[in-house]
Amino acid sequence: MAESARPPLHPDARRWCVAAAAVAALPLLLLMPGWLAGTLATVGLVSAWSGARRPWPDWLRLLLTLSLTGLVLAAFGFRFGRDTGCALLLAMLALKLGETRWLRDGRSLVGFALFATFAAFLQDQGPLTLALAVPAVTMALAASSRMAEHEVPGGVTVPVAHRLAGAVAWVALAIPLAVATFWLFPRLPAPLWGVPENALARTGISDRMEPGQWLDLMNDDAPAFRARFFGPPPPVEQMYWRGPVLWDFDGRAWTRAPWAASLPPAPVEAAGPGLAYEITLEPTDKRFLFALDLPTSAPPDAVMGLDLAPYARRAVSSLRRYRLESVSPARFEPQLRHQLWQAATRLPEGYNPRTLALAQRWRSEGADDAEVIRRALAWFRAEFSYSLDAPPLGRHSVDEFLFVTRQGFCEHFSSSFAVLMRAAGIPARVVTGYAGGFRNPIGDYWLIRQSDAHAWTEVWLEGRGWTRIDPTAAVDPERVFLRSGFIGGGLAGLGEGLVPIATFADWLRRGWNEFVLGFDANRQRLLLRPFGIEEASAGQLALAFATGVGLSLALTLWLLLRQSSPRTDPLLAAYARFLARLARAGVAKAPHEPPLTFAERAAARLPADAGEILALSWRFAAWRYAGAVLDNEARAQLARALRNFRPRVRARPLPGADP
Structure with missing residues (x-):
């Protein structure tokens, strides 16, 4: 063109x-x-x-x-x-x-x-x-x-204001249709697609842990999940949120044992009554779920293996809400089978010789399991420090951490402690998850962020079974739990004045997640319960959707018909008022009569106003039919003149008309 x-x-x-x-x-x-x-x-x-x-x-x-x-x-x-x-x-x-x-x-x-x-x-x-x-x-x-x-x-x-008002009106007109579509359009129980394409891009806990891998995670203030207790919550220092349990160690990295998920859950003897709570998990694109130590059963559509780590049957690609009950254990798997004992004490050959020598020396000095644990914790408490700026570690990562750098964070402490225990012949494994949380007083729920990610060690002791040992808390307990006193380290650094704002913002986001993003097929089936329908079928939802869409379209059509009226244009409305006043003066315009022809007839009947009638009619006809361009000021002036016109006298009767 x-x-x-x-x-x-x-x-x-x-x-x-x-x-x-x-x-x-x-x-x-x-x-x-x-x-x-x-x-x-x-x-x-x-x-x-x-x-x-x-x-x-x-x-x-x-x-x-x-x-x-x-x-x-x-x-x-x-x-x-x-x-x-x-x-x-x-x-x-x-x-x-x-x-x-x-x-x-x-x-x-x-x-x-x-x-x-x-x-x-x-x-x-x-x-x-x-x-x-x-x-x-x-x-x-x-x-x-x-x-x-x-x-x-x-x-x-x-005018700009009228243009914006019109656009706002069109958006507002679409809201009823959007609401009807969102609430009533039949939903599938699962999305049309499978795992999102950015499955590897989300931050969060994984089934692998090696030195330095969690550094970005520890600085991420993004929400991991929110928890709401149905009763008094436990003390924050007892909030260990259990995730993947890592059994296998290759000399540097810990990984999950696939066989553990296929075995039935280990027996747990509760030390007291259970805690009931609900978790709303953010999308992770992984199957890991999290539960307060220790869960009694898996949530719906999930499984729980030998080590009581819950796993969803499908990847969590959208908000996942589930209820659980957890107990504080008196004994956790007090009888350990030989194969499990071997798996929990296995170490690769050719790695970390100094750590192995230290554990063997402690054993040769007559230390039993409890004494080995006590010595290790006392050593950590006295000579190690918590730092997110830990230097990178080489092949013998545990040796370098225990005998050279002696600074790091939870993944360093839990990994080294577990290796030290295994070297002493004590069954040990690493548990990953989160620790602590921030209580939001507005919604009375707990927010757990990615920066609350944590790893600790479980050791198996005769008569007690698996027992939680947190070497990081022994070194610096404030770093584990008190870091959650503010919503994220970044906001804490900006000052306490921003915490109420962040608290309200997270409460708002939680409500949005619950009532909008969490609105799934199950909740949609209960939508018509106030109308006496306990669980709506797909046909009933389709009928309700069609009704809502029909009402929305009827409202749209009515507004369109209203808007198509000529009186919607200010200048046309002013001309209509001009014609009405002439009609009241005795000169009515015929529907087929052109404006200028009518103006000449009205001028003849109203000679006192003839000049004004002809001038206004000519200006209006030039704009309406001859394509004359009028700017905003000229349009407003013409409309004002048409509205202000008032005939001085009534029209003369036509010759031959009845008096």
Whole structure:
């Protein structure tokens, strides 16, 4: 198409399109890595600025496209998937800001903006994303309205406030339909897709632990799960949230034993009454579940193996809510089979000789199991320190930690203590999970964050069975439990004044998770219970959905018919009032009569007002039928003159008319 045949994009309409794209990009920018978001935002600003003055040449656009594509792919490890696609969409949106010369470009930009808003929900469905998406859609509709005003010669330029109000009205009109679709559209018990593409990208506990692996996790303030007790909660120093139990040690890393999950749960003798509670687990894309030490049974759709570590039957790719009961053990598997004893004392050959020699020396000095544990804890307490800046460890990682560096965090302490116990012939294993938590007083629940990740050791003692030993707590108990006194280390560093804000924000997020993201097929079946339907079937839900959609569409149609009335235009409404006053003066306009013909007839009947009638009618006809362009001020002036017109006298009777 030749350039002369393309309708250009009005400068003011272009500004609206750029503003709509900027608002739509904000949710995605907040979900990108900081450096990548800053780069794309800078490219977008430069692109919008240069596009308004002089478009970039084709070779420069191609170079920027290839460069940004390579940058995005490198940022996500050259993995193609949802996150990479969203970042590429944002990069193309930034470059598109420089290509907005024609009306078609403006429409494409608004389409990109709407798709970017949708893409943000693929990554996050939180209340902040929704709060940012609503103005993004509103701005896109307002930009489309602004382009439509210049699409027709002589089109009306609507004031900014009216344009925004119209866009808000359209968004509000869609809310009933959206609500009906969300609450009533029949849901599947599981998503249409399987494991999300970023299954390896989520932070959290895994079934492998080696020195230094948890460093990023210990600095992550993201929520891991929330717990609500049905009764008095235990003291925070007793809140050990059990996760994967690690049996196998290869000299450096601990891993989970697959065979443990296939064996029945070990027997537990409770030391007192159980604690009932509910956990709402954030998506992890893994099968691990967490429970307060020690759970009595697995939650629904989950299993619990020999070591009482609960596992879901499917990966937790969305919010998972489950109820459990836990007890404090008096004895935990007091009888240990020989095969399990061997598995819990096995060490690889050729690793950590100094640790093995120390344990053998303690044994040769006559120390029994309890004395070996006491000596190890006393040594840790006296000569070791807690630090997240521990130096990296080499092949003999336990030897280097125990005899050289002597500083680290929970994964160092639990691993070294377990190896030391095994070297002394004491069955030991590492338990991973979380410790402590923050009590939110607003919702009366406990928030456990990724930074609360913890690892401890379980040793098997004659007559007692598996017994929890936390060497990290022996070194620095405040680092284990008191770090949860604020919501995350980052907020604690900013001061206590921000804690109430963060507390309220997390309570709001919890409510959103429970009532929106947690609304699944099971809860939907109970939706019609207030209407006497205990458990709605798919057919009943479909009928309710059709009813809700029908009512929403009927409301939309009614508003559209109302809006199509000519009186919705202020100038047409003023002309209608002008005609009404002439009719009351004795001159009524026939439906088929053109405005100027009627004006001449009215002027003849009302000679005192003839000049004003002809002038107003001519100006109105020129705007309405001749394509005359009136700016906002001229339109307002004409409408005001039409509304203020009042005939001085009644019309003369026509010749030959009855008196």
